[in-house]
Structure formats: structure tokens, C-alpha cells
Amino acid sequence: MTSCEETEEEPRFCEEAPGYRAKMAAPIDLHLEFGGGAELLFGGVKDHHVKLPSQSEPWNVKQLLAWIKTNLLRERPELFIQGDTVRPGILVLINDADWELMGELDYMLEDQDNVVFISTLHGG
Amino acid sequence: MCQVDEDYIDAQLETKAVLSVSRKYAFCGDCFKEYFIHKFRAMLGKNRLIFPGEKVLLSVSGGPASSALLSQVQEGLSPKTPKKLRFVPGIIYVDEGAACGQSLEERGEIKSQLEMIFRASGFPFYVVHLEAVFSLPSSVLQCASSALDRRNESYKEAVDGFIQSACSGTQRETCQGSNSYTEVQTLLSELSTQEWSGEGGTVTNKSQPFTPEQTEAVRTLLASVKTLTAREELLKTLSRQHLILHTARVRGYSKVMMGDSCSRLAVKLLTNIALGRGAFLAMDTGFSDPRYGDIAIVRPMREYSSKEIAFYNRMFKVPSVFTSALDTKAPEKASIHRLTESFISKLQTDFPSTVSTIYRTSEKLNTACPRPIVDGELTEKCLLCLCALDTGAEEATAFHATLISENLSRNRMPVTIPALGVAKQQCCASGGEQKESCGDRVDGCHSVDSFTPELQTLLCYSCRLIIKDMTSVNSVPEYILSEAERKKRRRVMKQEIQDFLLNPENDAVEMNVS
Numbered sequence: 001m002t003s004c005e006e007t008e009e010e011p012r013f014c015e016e017a018p019g020y021r022a023k024m025a026a027p028i029d030l031h032l033e034f035g036g037g038a039e040l041l042f043g044g045v046k047d048h049h050v051k052l053p054s055q056s057e058p059w060n061v062k063q064l065l066a067w068i069k070t071n072l073l074r075e076r077p078e079l080f081i082q083g084d085t086v087r088p089g090i091l092v093l094i095n096d097a098d099w100e101l102m103g104e105l106d107y108m109l110e111d112q113d114n115v116v117f118i119s120t121l122h123g124g
Numbered sequence: 125m126c127q128v129d130e131d132y133i134d135a136q137l138e139t140k141a142v143l144s145v146s147r148k149y150a151f152c153g154d155c156f157k158e159y160f161i162h163k164f165r166a167m168l169g170k171n172r173l174i175f176p177g178e179k180v181l182l183s184v185s186g187g188p189a190s191s192a193l194l195s196q197v198q199e200g201l202s203p204k205t206p207k208k209l210r211f212v213p214g215i216i217y218v219d220e221g222a223a224c225g226q227s228l229e230e231r232g233e234i235k236s237q238l239e240m241i242f243r244a245s246g247f248p249f250y251v252v253h254l255e256a257v258f259s260l261p262s263s264v265l266q267c268a269s270s271a272l273d274r275r276n277e278s279y280k281e282a283v284d285g286f287i288q289s290a291c292s293g294t295q296r297e298t299c300q301g302s303n304s305y306t307e308v309q310t311l312l313s314e315l316s317t318q319e320w321s322g323e324g325g326t327v328t329n330k331s332q333p334f335t336p337e338q339t340e341a342v343r344t345l346l347a348s349v350k351t352l353t354a355r356e357e358l359l360k361t362l363s364r365q366h367l368i369l370h371t372a373r374v375r376g377y378s379k380v381m382m383g384d385s386c387s388r389l390a391v392k393l394l395t396n397i398a399l400g401r402g403a404f405l406a407m408d409t410g411f412s413d414p415r416y417g418d419i420a421i422v423r424p425m426r427e428y429s430s431k432e433i434a435f436y437n438r439m440f441k442v443p444s445v446f447t448s449a450l451d452t453k454a455p456e457k458a459s460i461h462r463l464t465e466s467f468i469s470k471l472q473t474d475f476p477s478t479v480s481t482i483y484r485t486s487e488k489l490n491t492a493c494p495r496p497i498v499d500g501e502l503t504e505k506c507l508l509c510l511c512a513l514d515t516g517a518e519e520a521t522a523f524h525a526t527l528i529s530e531n532l533s534r535n536r537m538p539v540t541i542p543a544l545g546v547a548k549q550q551c552c553a554s555g556g557e558q559k560e561s562c563g564d565r566v567d568g569c570h571s572v573d574s575f576t577p578e579l580q581t582l583l584c585y586s587c588r589l590i591i592k593d594m595t596s597v598n599s600v601p602e603y604i605l606s607e608a609e610r611k612k613r614r615r616v617m618k619q620e621i622q623d624f625l626l627n628p629e630n631d632a633v634e635m636n637v638s
Contacts, residue, residue, distance in 0.1 A: 036188060036434060037446050040453065076453060088469040091434050097142040098435070101150060118438065120188070120387070120430035121465060
């Protein structure tokens with residue numbers, strides 16, 4: 001986060017395109033939803049509006065998962081996250097589309113994105 | 125920023141795809157909805173088991189698959205659908221809160237949420253609590269023969285007859301087949317000797333239909349089972365099978381629809397093999413389950429993967445209520461079901477055709493023809509799960525070998541191996557270290573121990589394992605014990621009059637010879 005401010009003061013060393021710097025600085029608002037039983041791990045709350053802090057590179061889903069693990073997950077991380085991806089059986093939808101079609105972990109998040117995690121392991 | 129340099133498109137409509145079902149094929153929203161509905165209709169149409177005008181009970185647990193089932197049926201029956209579905213649905217919900225340790229407020233809340241959903245559908249619904257298991261009659265465990273022989277009336281004739289009677293404006297009751305059918309259904313509903321306390325959809329019953337003692341009895345029953353696997357199996361048998369079956373019989377339904385999805389059936393298939401139910405795989409995972417005779421259990425959702433169901437529910441805002449079950453938040457190795465589920469879902473990520481392969485294998489299993497008549501009577505059924513008994517201990521079976529080794533490890537003489545009769549019991553104090561229940565209650569133990577092996581002879585292999593896992597059989601509901609008594613008496617009686625019975629098999633052989 002501090003590197004961001006440094007590059008702003010000395011634009012000469014910043015190699016990205018000019019418009020990129022504006023995006024890089026802003027924090028991102030996301031609407032996270034949990035369903036199918038996954039909400040049990042998040043205190044029973046299904047809807048979360050979160051603000052991701054700004055950082056040098058844009059957020060991708062992999063980093064989002066790590067952020068969720070440290071900041072939102074209340075208990076039993078192994079029931080949600082396995083390694084650096086979600087546990088098998090948890091369906092992830094980004095803006096109502098399957099994340100497999102968006103690039104899975106490499107999808108770059110944008111402001112006001114809607115990410116839904118539905119656990120398909122429970123219940124019928 | 126979005127990385128899209130290869131946009132996934134739906135091949136048919138050339139619009140942006142939203143769901144990928146397999147590595148090669150992706151759907152857009154509208155195509156997916158068509159595909160989903162088409163699969164449901166095709167499943168029902170292909171199997172031709174549900175006759176027009178039949179009463180079908182939908183068992184809804186509130187979970188995603190059964191909620192999707194309910195919404196499909198609603199759509200199929202809505203006035204604007206071309207080629208409407210032709211059966212009469214009802215809904216049943218079994219409240220298993222007592223088993224999972226939920227408080228009364230939680231159960232009430234979940235119940236009211238579900239009731240709202242059921243009311244919106246417009247179908248009659250029944251809420252049954254797990255505590256009602258203690259007031260079931262023992263007729264639940266008897267297999268009623270199929271009321272109306274549907275083989276006489278082919279499916280096509282039934283459909284034609286239905287369309288004709290609908291077109292001519294006459295009542296459905298004048299149709300010959302369904303007339304006698306409804307008569308027999310009312311007769312069947314008189315099987316129960318006790319008042320059935322299932323709540324109906326139109327009656328608002330403010331008082332609790334069960335007492336705290338019954339809740340406690342359910343807890344004791346489940347607490348007496350040592351392992352989570354056996355507990356889950358027992359709960360499934362009691363609530364899913366017996367309670368739903370009884371409600372269907374009492375209310376006059378002839379079919380029950382369950383919401384088992386493809387993924388769950390794959391898990392169930394492997395789990396059942398591990399539990400010793402390999403002989404009944406076709407019945408447990410097939411499209412229709414005919415073991416009860418008069419009521420067939422049907423699984424129309426068995427071709428949908430849980431991903432498709434979750435996506436459909438999300439896209440079309442199908443309401444579902446999450447209820448925690450026995451194995452919520454349990455560790456991975458807590459029970460055989462959990463372990464199998466996690467094994468399959470992990471395998472599925474790397475090999476996406478795992479579930480469909482298992483499903484295709486289960487499709488090839490057919491319900492076996494009943495074994496040839498033994499001793500002039502149809503093959504005996506297991507007391508709990510009503511499948512044909514597979515524990516006829518002939519000399520050279522693996523089952524016989526396990527019985528021998530079990531007896532040897534309990535320091536009993538191998539001479540008195542319990543075949544099909546009653547075992548001679550030494551006092552368990554001599555083999556005390558093996559049986560844990562001995563340590564707990566010494567005085568009551570003898571009566572429990574003498575009853576359990578007799579009960580076991582009436583059960584199939586996997587049900588025996590459940591009973592073996594229980595510390596005491598006394599907390600089992602009354603109807604099971606009384607039915608066990610009845611079957612034992614019949615067996616003893618049959619052995620007594622064995623010599624006087626005519627054996628139709630022998631007669632046939634003699635006639636052929638002469």
C-alpha cells in the first residue's frame with residue numbers, strides 16, 4: 001500500500017499506463033453472498049458488503065479468497081478453502097456467471113462486482 | 125479488469141454463456157432453463173410410471189434439490205404451460221429438528237418459512253415431526269401388495285382415457301381404472317389403527333403436536349447409537365422411509381417423489397456398497413423403488429448434478445431453506461457418508477466425468493427378479509428396510525465365515541452358530557470385555573442381549589450393523605419391536621407346522637417326472 005503512494009509522487013518510475021494508476025489506487029467495493037450452508041461459517045450472515053483496500057496490483061479472485069480467509073471466515077477454514085482455491089463442492093458465481101467461464105482464480109475483480117459462494121454439499 | 129480474450133458463448137444461441145456444464149459445453153441463461161425443464165419432463169416421460177390423475181407426494185426437505193423439484197412441478201402444472209403435467213401433487217415435510225438438537229424456536233422458525241413456500245405453491249402440504257415415529261403403527265413395516273395391477277392397463281391407454289374424459293367434460297371418477305383405484309386407496313388408509321397426527325395444510329394447529337418426552341425419546345434413541353454412520357442410516361430409515369410411507373398411505377398417495385440429485389446418488393451408491401447394501405443398490409439408487417408394494421418411490425431429479433441445481437435455484441430465485449443436519453460441520457472422517465462425499469467431490473474437480481460415470485453405472489443396475497419361491501412362501505423381507513433378506517446363511521458364504529469369526533472372537537463355542545434360528549446365549553459376563561454394553565448395565569444386560577440376536581435374524585446385513593451399533597435396543601420405537609415379535613411368532617409357528625405344509629415346488633417336480 002505504501003508503494004502506491006511512492007509511485008504517485010514519482011510517476012517517472014511507474015511503468016503502467018496512465019489510466020491504470022487511477023484504478024490501482026481506489027479500493028474496491030464488492031457484494032459477497034454465501035448460500036447453501038456456507039453462511040454458517042460466516043456467522044450465519046448471507047450478505048456481506050465489503051471494501052477491499054487498495055493495493056498495487058488489481059485484486060484477483062485468489063487474493064480475494066485469502067482476504068476472506070483472514071477477515072471474514074469465523075471458523076473451520078478447511079470447510080471453505082482448500083489450498084489457494086475453494087473447497088470442491090462450492091460453486092462460485094461472479095456476476096451471475098460461472099467462474100469457470102471467467103477464468104476462475106485469475107479473474108480480475110472490478111468495482112461493484114457480485115461474488116456468490118454456494119455450497120452444494122449440503123442438503124437435498 | 126476483465127481478462128476476456130476468448131469469450132465463452134452458447135453454441136446454440138450465440139449469446140454470452142453463463143454456466144459451463146462440462147469442459148466443452150456452456151449454456152446461456154435461457155438455454156439452461158429450457159435444458160433443465162426438458163430433462164425433468166423427459167425423465168418422467170421416459171419412465172412412464174406416473175399415471176394421469178395419480179396422487180403424488182413430493183417430499184421436500186427445504187434443501188436445494190427438493191426445492192427445485194417443487195418449482196419444477198409448479199411450473200409443470202401452471203396454466204400457461206403447454207402439455208401440462210397430469211398428476212395431483214401434495215407436499216410432505218419431515219421436521220428432523222429433534223435429531224439435530226435444534227431448539228423449539230429454531231424449528232418453529234424454519235417451519236414457518238417453509239410453510240410460506242408451501243402455501244405459495246397451492247398444493248396441500250403435511251408437516252410431520254420426527255417425534256411421531258413413536259406413534260406409528262406396525263403396518264408401516266408390512267409390504268402391502270400393489271393395489272391395482274397396472275400392467276393390465278398400459279400407460280398409453282391410461283393417457284388416452286384421461287384425455288378423452290377430460291375432453292368430454294365428464295368427471296375423472298367415471299374412468300374405470302381410477303375408480304377402483306381410489307376405492308382401494310381409501311381401504312389402505314384404514315390400515316393405521318391409531319390417529320395419525322400429521323398436520324394438514326388447511327388447519328392451523330397452534331398447539332405442539334408432540335410432547336417434550338417424545339423429543340427426549342428421539343434424542344435417547346439417537347444417542348444410543350455409537351457411530352455417526354449408523355445414526356444417519358437409522359434417521360434416514362425412520363424419517364425418510366417410514367414416516368413418509370405412512371403419511372402417503374394414510375392420505376391416499378400412491379407415489380412419492382424424492383429430490384435426490386445425481387451427485388448425491390453417486391455418493392449414495394458408493395456409501396451403500398461400503399455399508400453392506402450392495403444387494404439393494406438398484407432399489408436404493410434407481411429411478412423407482414418398488415419395495416413397499418403399494419407405494420413407489422420415484423426420483424425424477426436423478427440426472428441433475430448439484431451444480432446445475434444450485435445454479436437454477438440462484439438464477440430463477442427458487443426459495444430454499446437451509447436446515448442443519450446430523451453431519452453439518454462434522455470433520456471429514458466422521459462418517460462413511462462424509463468420507464465418500466468428500467472423496468467424490470475432490471475427484472470430480474480433476475476428473476469432471478466422475479459423477480456421471482457412477483450415475484451411468486447405476487442406471488445399468490436393474491431390480492432383480494424375486495428369488496424363486498422358497499418353502500412355499502415369498503422371500504422374507506428385512507424388518508427395517510423392507511428389502512429381501514440376503515442373510516440366508518448357507519454353508520459356503522462369506523457371511524457365514526464372518527459369523528464364525530465373530531463367535532470365535534467372543535469366546536463362544538462354534539457349534540452353536542446362529543444360522544436362522546435363535547442363538548444359544550452364554551451369559552455375556554463370560555465374554556464381557558468384548559461387549560461394551562456389559563460394563564454399563566449388568567442387570568439389564570441379559571435381557572437386552574437375548575433379544576438382540578433374535579432381532580438380528582430378522583434384518584438384512586446392513587440393518588444388522590446398525591442394530592449392533594446401538595447400546596440398547598429398548599429405545600427403538602414400539603412398532604418395530606411389536607412387528608419383530610409378530611414375525612418371530614410366525615416363524616416359530618411355521619417351523620412347527622413345517623411338515624404339514626404342501627410344497628408347491630415338489631409337487632410340480634413330481635408331476636413333471638410322472
